[in-house]
Amino acid sequence: MAQAGQRQKGARRTVPHRQQRVRRRDDVVSVLSRTVREVEAAARRGRVTPAVRAKFQAVAMLLRDERARVRTAPGSNSHRSEQLKRLEGIAAILAATAVGDAGLLALLAEDATISDAARSLKRQMEQDLGIEPAPQEVAQPEPATAPAAPESRIVPQSVISRKLANPFLAPDFSAVPQRASRPRRLANWEVLGPLLNSFERAGAGAPACMALPSPTARFTPAGLELMPHQGQLVAAAAAGHRTFLLADEPGLGKTAQALLAAEAANAYPLLAVVPNVVKTNWAREAARWTPHRPVTVVHSDGETVDGFADIVVLNYEILDRHRGWLGDFGFRGMVVDEAHFIKNKTSQRSQHVLALSDRIRRRTVRPLLMALTGTPLINDIEDFLAIWQFLGWIDDSEPLGELADALEDTGLTPADRGFHAAARQCVIDLGVVRRRKVDVAADIPARRIADLPVELDGRAGRSIRAAERDLAARMVARYETALANRTSDVPADGIDHELVRRVARAELKDATAAQSGENVFTMMRRIGQAKAELAADYAAQLARSAGKVVFFAKHLDVMDAAEESFTRQGVRFSSIRGGQTTAGRQASVDAFVNDPDVAVAVCSLTAAGVGLNLQVASNIVLAELSWTNAEQTQAIDRSHRIGQSEPVTAWRIIAAQTIDTRIAELIDSKAGLAARALDGSDEEVSSSAEVQLDVLAALLKDALLTADPTLAH
Incomplete structure (x- = not known):
C-alpha cells in the first residue's frame, strides 16, 4: 500500500502543465482580482511607479489571455458565463483605474510597447499559477528600410474611456444577414444611366415622395408638437423603414424628423455629419426633441467629446481627422445634413462619408441611414448618385440589395417602354421624401422665426467672449463700489436690483457717449462681423x-x-x-x-x-x-x-x-x-434703449450670481 501510495504521489508530480492549468483556473481570477486592486490602490495614492505600471500591463495581458481561453474551454455554459462575468468585473476596475492616469491608459492601447518588466512579471505569474507560458517571442531584426509612418489618427480620451468600460465588446458581423443571390435578368444591362434618365423624363406632376403612413406623435417629448408632415416620416421609421432621402424644403423641420426617426428606430449611437454653421443647432435640437439622449459635439481635435453620448455631431471639415475612431464607435444610425455636400465622389469628405456608411451597413442589422437636403430632386440628378451610394441603394456601377430586387420585380428592361416610370418609382419607394412649403402650408405658420445658433471659434470668438467678461467685470466693480459707499437701506442678502439697473444705465450712458473703447455697441458689431x-x-x-x-x-x-x-x-x-x-x-x-x-x-x-x-x-x-x-x-x-x-x-x-x-x-x-x-x-x-438697458442689467446679474451663487437666495 505504501508503495502504491508512493506511485500515486509520483504520478501527481508528472501531471502535465496543461492538466495543472485546468485544475487551477479558479485561482487565476482570484490572483488577477487581488493584483488589480493593488494597482488601483496605488493609483489612488498617486504612487504609480514603474513597478506598478509593469504590474498593470502584466494583469491586462493575462486578463486578455484568460478571457480568450474561457470562451473556448469545454464545460457548461453557466460556468463559462460566471467566469466571464468575473473577468469583466476585473476589466472594469482596470479601465476605471486607467482613466485617471494617462500613463496607464496608454498601456492599454493595441499598439502599446510591452516592457521587459511587464513581460517578465506576466511569465512569473503564469508559473506561480501553473500555467504553461507561451513560447518566448524572438526579436525580429530591424528591416533595412523603415516602413512608412502610419497615418495620424485622433482618438479623443473620452472615446478611449468608453471602449475601456467594456473592453471585450466587439461587433458581431455574423448578425448582419447575408442576402441570398438570385438570378438577375438585368445583370448584363447598364441600369444606372436609365435610372437617372427616369427622373429627368418625369412629368411636372410626377410625385417625388414615397407613400407615408399616418403621422404619429408617439415619440414626441411632452410639451412639444410635431407638424403632421413630420409625424408621417417618424411613423415610417417606426414601421420599419430604414433609409431616407429626406428632401423637404428648408423650414419644414428636417432635423426634428431625423432625430425622432432615430428614436423610433432605436438607432443609437447616432452619427450626424453636418455643415459647420448648423452644428450647434443640431445639438440644441437634439436636446429639445430627444432630451433623454446625451449629445456631444465634436470640435477641432475632439478634446471635449463625451465618449458615452448617444448622439455624436461633427462637421464635414473635420471628418478626416476623426474617421478612425468613428468607424469603430459602433454606430447604428447615420445622418448627413445638406447631403449634396457629398455630390463630388472624388472629394475626401465624400469618400469619408461613404466609407463610414459602408462600415455601418456591414456591421449593423438594418441601420438607419438618412440623407437630408433641400435641393430639388429634378435638378442635377447625377449629384444624387453619391447619396444613393451612402444609403446603400447602389455602388459605383449597379443597383444593390432592395433596389436591385425591385427593378427585377418590374419585369422590365431599359429597352421596354414603361421602364423609366417603373424604375423611378422603385427609387422613390426606397425612401425619397420630398415636400414643399406650399404642399404643407396648412401645417406651418404663415410667418415664423427659426433661431440658428452658431459657435464663434478661433481668435475672434475668444476675443469677443473676453470682451464680454471685461464688460461684466467693469459693471461688477461699479456695483460693488456703489454698494460699499451706501450708508443705509443696504439689503441683508441677495442682489439689489434697483442698484443693478442704475449701474446698467450708467454703463449705457457711457457707451452712447464713447468715441472709442469696448462697450456693448462695439461688442455687438464685432459679433456681427464674426x-x-x-x-x-x-x-x-x-x-x-x-x-x-x-x-x-x-x-x-x-x-x-x-x-x-x-x-x-x-x-x-x-x-x-x-x-x-x-x-x-x-x-x-x-x-x-x-x-x-x-x-x-x-x-x-x-x-x-x-x-x-x-x-x-x-x-x-x-x-x-x-x-x-x-x-x-x-x-x-x-x-x-x-x-x-x-x-x-x-x-x-x-x-x-x-x-x-x-x-x-x-x-x-x-x-x-x-x-x-x-x-x-x-x-x-419697449424702445431700443430699454432693451439695451435690460441686456446690460442681465449681464451684470449673471456675473454677480456666478461670483456668489448664494445671492440667488
Whole structure:
C-alpha cells in the first residue's frame, strides 16, 4: 500500500502543465482580482511607479489571455458565463483605474510597447499559477528600410474611456444577414444611366415622395408638437423603414424628423455629419426633441467629446481627422445634413462619408441611414448618385440589395417602354421624401422665426467672449463700489436690483457717449462681423436649396464681408443699402426680383427694412440682431406681404455663449408686450434703449450670481 501510495504521489508530480492549468483556473481570477486592486490602490495614492505600471500591463495581458481561453474551454455554459462575468468585473476596475492616469491608459492601447518588466512579471505569474507560458517571442531584426509612418489618427480620451468600460465588446458581423443571390435578368444591362434618365423624363406632376403612413406623435417629448408632415416620416421609421432621402424644403423641420426617426428606430449611437454653421443647432435640437439622449459635439481635435453620448455631431471639415475612431464607435444610425455636400465622389469628405456608411451597413442589422437636403430632386440628378451610394441603394456601377430586387420585380428592361416610370418609382419607394412649403402650408405658420445658433471659434470668438467678461467685470466693480459707499437701506442678502439697473444705465450712458473703447455697441458689431461668414454660408445653402434669399445685416462691414463670401462661392447677389440713389436702389431690387440668376438680396436692416417688396423670396437670413422686435418684423415683412404664396421663414443667426443669445431672448419677450399694446392694452412698446438697458442689467446679474451663487437666495 505504501508503495502504491508512493506511485500515486509520483504520478501527481508528472501531471502535465496543461492538466495543472485546468485544475487551477479558479485561482487565476482570484490572483488577477487581488493584483488589480493593488494597482488601483496605488493609483489612488498617486504612487504609480514603474513597478506598478509593469504590474498593470502584466494583469491586462493575462486578463486578455484568460478571457480568450474561457470562451473556448469545454464545460457548461453557466460556468463559462460566471467566469466571464468575473473577468469583466476585473476589466472594469482596470479601465476605471486607467482613466485617471494617462500613463496607464496608454498601456492599454493595441499598439502599446510591452516592457521587459511587464513581460517578465506576466511569465512569473503564469508559473506561480501553473500555467504553461507561451513560447518566448524572438526579436525580429530591424528591416533595412523603415516602413512608412502610419497615418495620424485622433482618438479623443473620452472615446478611449468608453471602449475601456467594456473592453471585450466587439461587433458581431455574423448578425448582419447575408442576402441570398438570385438570378438577375438585368445583370448584363447598364441600369444606372436609365435610372437617372427616369427622373429627368418625369412629368411636372410626377410625385417625388414615397407613400407615408399616418403621422404619429408617439415619440414626441411632452410639451412639444410635431407638424403632421413630420409625424408621417417618424411613423415610417417606426414601421420599419430604414433609409431616407429626406428632401423637404428648408423650414419644414428636417432635423426634428431625423432625430425622432432615430428614436423610433432605436438607432443609437447616432452619427450626424453636418455643415459647420448648423452644428450647434443640431445639438440644441437634439436636446429639445430627444432630451433623454446625451449629445456631444465634436470640435477641432475632439478634446471635449463625451465618449458615452448617444448622439455624436461633427462637421464635414473635420471628418478626416476623426474617421478612425468613428468607424469603430459602433454606430447604428447615420445622418448627413445638406447631403449634396457629398455630390463630388472624388472629394475626401465624400469618400469619408461613404466609407463610414459602408462600415455601418456591414456591421449593423438594418441601420438607419438618412440623407437630408433641400435641393430639388429634378435638378442635377447625377449629384444624387453619391447619396444613393451612402444609403446603400447602389455602388459605383449597379443597383444593390432592395433596389436591385425591385427593378427585377418590374419585369422590365431599359429597352421596354414603361421602364423609366417603373424604375423611378422603385427609387422613390426606397425612401425619397420630398415636400414643399406650399404642399404643407396648412401645417406651418404663415410667418415664423427659426433661431440658428452658431459657435464663434478661433481668435475672434475668444476675443469677443473676453470682451464680454471685461464688460461684466467693469459693471461688477461699479456695483460693488456703489454698494460699499451706501450708508443705509443696504439689503441683508441677495442682489439689489434697483442698484443693478442704475449701474446698467450708467454703463449705457457711457457707451452712447464713447468715441472709442469696448462697450456693448462695439461688442455687438464685432459679433456681427464674426457671424458674417457663417451667415453668408447658410444663405448660400438656402439659395441653392430653396431659391431666392433675402440677407439682412445692420452694419455695412458685415454686408461687405457677406458679399465677399458670396463672390467667392459664385453666388450672384444684389446690394440694397443706404447711400444709393433712388434709381440705383430700384435697379438692385429689380435685378433680385426679375433675374433668376440673382440668388441673394443683401440688405441693410435699417435702409431696406421699409418700402421694399421682396415677396419673390420666402426665406430670410437675419445675420445681425436688431435692438427692437419692430425693426426685425419690418424686415421680415419685406417678404411676408400680399402676393406671397408660401409661408415665410426668417432664419435668425445667433452667436451661442455670447450676449447675442440674451438679446434674442429679450427681443422675443418684448414682442409680446408690443402685441398687447397694439391690441389696445396699456402696455408701452419697449424702445431700443430699454432693451439695451435690460441686456446690460442681465449681464451684470449673471456675473454677480456666478461670483456668489448664494445671492440667488
